[in-house]
Amino acid sequence: MKKPAFIICLTLFFFNAIAQKIINKPAFTAFNVEGFAVSKVTLSDTATQISFETSYPSDTWFKMPSNLYLINGSQKLKVRSAIGIPFDKNTLLKGGNATFAINFAPIDAKTQKIDLIESDCQQCFKIYDLELPRFTLPTSITGDWFTTDGSKQWILGLYGNQAIYQNKLWTYTSVKQQGKTTVIGLKSGAKLTSLTIKQGNTGTLYLGNNKNNKRLLCSTPQNKNHLAADSSGFNLAQVYKGDSVEYSGFIKGYSPYLGFNSGNVFVNNLITEGQDNYLINIAADGSFKVRFPINNARQSYISFPFSYSGVYFEAGKRVFQKFDISGSPATSIFMGDNASLNSDLYATKSILLNIDWDKVFTDILNFTPEQYKAYAINMRDEELAALNEYKLKNGMSEKAFQLTSLNIQYAVAYFMLNYNSYKWSAYRKSKNIAPQNRRSELPEVKLDSAYLSFLKNIRLNDPVAVISSEYIPFTNNLKHHEIITNAEKQYVLDKLAQQRKQDTSAADIQFTDKLIADTKAGSIVQLGGEQQNIRTKVLKKMIGTNITFDLQIMDAQDTASVVERDFVPLSDKRLAALRSKFTNPYVFNLLMQYNNSIKNKIILNNREKDYRLNTTPATQADNIFSSIISKYKGKTIYVDFWATWCGPCIQAIQEIAHLKNELKNNKDVIFVYITNQTSPIGTYNGMIPGIKGEHYRVTGDEWNKLTAQFNITGIPHYVLVKNGIINNLKYQHFNNNELKEKLLGD
Structure with missing residues (x-):
């Protein structure tokens, strides 16, 4: 009789063993439950048991709520019992360390994620996305x-x-x-x-x-001073290849409960001097993928709520990035093309991004130009020393070292060029002066050749430099530097002085005097080719060396700005004429690519149907706004005052395009765009098909009434009409999540 009993016991033990599944230390996203972890989840055909362990630094009071639920899809299970801790009583966890468990009804063994929620209140006990892997790895x-x-x-x-x-x-x-x-x-x-x-x-x-x-x-990267397979540096043919890139990845520790489901790729555009913005949609499992075009290889910036960092992209290549946000701080590693380069860029990002600007502004407040320059050089040397230390300690891709060195060089040069601007920011901060107030109390200091001598040591006239995320800000600042704008202003004043001597009628004299006053106040007349000549002459004197490549980039930007403003591509005849001007083939090719992108955009715009060009209501100018919005009574109306020639307007419109697509089926939200006669009719008609919404082009008088009504001193300018209440947002800029809340929130 003993033998059958043994068999029965063994059989019972066997069936009990396979009916139970244990997941040790499962991953989860926790809210309002700091200081402890889920140590184990035990699944059986009779119960679901969740075990906890705490690790508070000292004695801690803790209360386990009895109204706790386990959420499994649409299934909601109330807690049955607790082991090692009472419900709804403050319990002292001596030393901060304790173990306890709670029991629920059984769930399907194939379940991969569950939530533990007390209720929807902000302070309530919540654990989201507790992972129950189907398979257990060693x-x-x-x-x-x-x-x-x-x-x-x-x-x-x-x-x-x-x-x-x-x-x-x-x-x-x-x-x-x-x-x-x-x-x-x-x-x-x-x-x-x-x-x-x-x-x-x-x-x-x-x-x-x-x-x-x-x-x-x-399991850990080997810390060898290894220069990988990129020791030959960057290949110009690859740098200037135009194509799309694929950026994909995975966010470990992500949950939709975290409150975000997207990020952005910001690509500085070498030809337009603007920034192209591409949306990254995050799937519920934490994966993401986006494709976007680039016209040259460069380091661009990836923005998520938990991270802001540079990633190097080359045309036709694929980059895979994994973020781990389950701990703090977030970490990241790369696979795919240029993985070593990008891993090193991420590891050294703090060298450039973690500057304490409050300290900088305090330090430079009373600096002379010479002291400011010495401060900047010291900043550069400290950053380069930190970079070299990382390379010696961890090993570093040669490309990553070269690119980060360029970033440091251009970023510090940008800082040195902006002595007057940063001094004004420091002064304004110390005196609590509003940002929109113009500089008046702090006169501009003229920077002499001795100060500007640092430019001779900057890497210029180098086609590879465009890979740096800091190259465009630096050259843009150089192009529009106060020394150049002052020279342009003086050129205009000299021309106007000559004209003033030739004026005979009172009307002509009055007109020229107004132009002189406007120019002195900062309104520069467009100079066309003369502007480029002045810039070339001044820059060559400032730098004292050959910068042909950089000057051609600046000239190409000027040409592209006209194309962008008028929304009319260059003709084949015009391009043929420009070929002899742009002797650098890479620069000319960039201009060609941009011109083709405008052609393609016009074709796509002509296919768009989600826009409407409206006739401005016939009414008194005083009532123009009321007449426009009356058509959308009962709707939430987001009004954008803009112009085709306004760069910040266009960039802001592009940034919210993703949000408009998201809300395209919401008939209660209307986007209205109002411009005036300064937007050329041809450019306007070509551009608005690419801007989904309701469009109005008002007269000069109507625009004057609108600017007075809403105190519009510059564009873009925004007005929100919600529940019949008009809210003048002025120049406030909101990211898409903030704007969505404004539009849909109570």
């Missing part, structure tokens, strides 16, 4: 894995429910363990693959697609 192989040759290449990432391999996010289809070998089945979309992983010594494993193909990987 803890010794989870995490990120790198090559062992010193190149710091990231090859594989294995996490609870997902894996990263070959620039893709995968889910598990199977996990089979045989001794030290684990065979993992993976799926990404329709693609299937499998990996064979054998555990090595501590912190190592062997990776292969079959038993005969093994690659040794380690």
Whole structure:
């Protein structure tokens, strides 16, 4: 009789064992529950048990709420019982350390995520996205894995429910363990693959697609002074290749509950001097992918609520970036093209981005130009020393070192060029002067040749320089520097003085005197080719060396600005004439690419149907605004006062295009665009099909009434009409999430 009893006991034990699944230290997103972690989740056919462990620094009072729910999709389960802690009572956790558990009804064993929520109040107990992996990996192989040759290449990432391999996010289809070998089945979309992983010594494993193909990987990047495969530097043909790029990745620790689902790519446009903005949509699983065009290789900026950093892109290449926001601070690594370069850029981003500007403004407040210059040089030397220290300690891609060095050089040169501007900012801050107030109390200091001698040591006339994120701000500042604008102003004043001597009638004298007064006040008359000649002459004197390439970039920007303003592409005849002017083939090719992009934009605009050109209501000018918005009574109306020639207006319109697409099915939100006769009719008609919304082009008198009504002193200017109440937002700029809240919130 003993033998059958033993068999029965063994059978019961066996069935009990397979009916229970344990997930140790599952990942989760926590709100309002700092100081403790989920140590274990036990799933059985009778209960779901969640175990906790606390790690507070000292004695801590804690209360476990009894109205806690487990959310599993549409299923909502109330907590059944607690082990090791009472409900709804303040309990002293001595030493801050304790373990306890709570029980719920059983859930489906295939469930991959659950939430624990007390209620919807902001202070209530909440744990979101508690991961319950379908398959359990050996803890010794989870995490990120790198090559062992010193190149710091990231090859594989294995996490609870997902894996990263070959620039893709995968889910598990199977996990089979045989001794030290684990065979993992993976799926990404329709693609299937499998990996064979054998555990090595501590912190190592062997990776292969079959038993005969093994690659040794380690859990931490090797700290060798390895220059990877890019020691030859940047290739000009690749730098100036135009095409689209693919940027994709994964945010570990992401949850839609975090309150955001998008990011942005900001690409400085070398030809327009503006910034192109591309939306990054984040899927619920934390993955993202975006394609966008570039006309030359460059470092651009990626913005998420948790990170702002530079990423280097080349045409036709793919970049994969993983963020880990489950801890603090967020970390990041790269796969794909230029992975080593981008990993090094991310690791050294603080050298340029973590400048304490409050301290800088305090330091420079009373500096002479010479003291300011010495301060900037010291800043540059400290940043270069930090870069060299990182390279010696961690090893660094030669391209990353070259690019970061360029960024430091141009950023500090920009700082040195802006002595008067930064001094004014420091003074304004110390005196609490409003930003819109014009400089009056602090006279401009003329910077002499001795001060500007630093420009001779800046890397100029170099076509590779365009890869730097700091090149465009630096050259833009150089192009519009006060020394040049003062020279242009003087040129205009000299011409007007000559004209004044020739004037005979009172009307002509009055007109010329007004032009002279306007010019002295800062309104520069457009000079056309003369402006370029003045700029060339002044810059050559300032720098004292050949800067042909940089000057041609500036001239190409001037040409492109006319195309952008008029929204009329250059003709083939005009391009042929410009070919002899732009002798640098890379510069001419950039201009050609931009011209083609305008042609394509016009074609696409002609296909657009989500815009309406309205006839301005026939009414007294005093009532023009009321007449316009009466058409949309009961709607929320976002009114944008703009012009075709206004760069900031166009950029702001482009930035909210993503939001308008998101709200396109919301019939209660209307976007209204009002301009005046300074927007040329041809340019206006060509441009507005690309701006979804309701459009009005008012007369001069009507515009004057509107500017008086809303105190419009500059554009863009915004007005929000909601629930019949007019809110003059003026020049306030909101990001898309803030604007969405303004439009849809109570």
